Amino acid sequence: MFNFLMKKMLKSKLQGVPEAEQEKLFAMIEKNPEFFKKVAEEVQAKVSSGKDQMAAVMEVMQNHKSEMESIQKELK
Numbered sequence: 001m002f003n004f005l006m007k008k009m010l011k012s013k014l015q016g017v018p019e020a021e022q023e024k025l026f027a028m029i030e031k032n033p034e035f036f037k038k039v040a041e042e043v044q045a046k047v048s049s050g051k052d053q054m055a056a057v058m059e060v061m062q063n064h065k066s067e068m069e070s071i072q073k074e075l076k
Contacts, residue, residue: 028071035071039064
């Protein structure tokens with residue numbers, strides 16, 4: 001479950017991102033927590049193998065682009 005503490009932690013990491021965009025992201029995570037857990041694990045594995053964190057995030061998100069688009073459409 002996406003709880004208050006997790007939301008607070010993510011908000012601190014998303015400084016500079018508009019509030020509306022943050023809320024969209026939180027809604028996506030709440031609706032599909034297992035998908036985002038899988039993405040986070042893939043990113044962590046790439047970082048652990050020596051890849052830069054931002055590059056790892058971009059690569060994993062590109063690999064899951066169609067799933068992300070599907071999740072976004074569900075929220076509209």
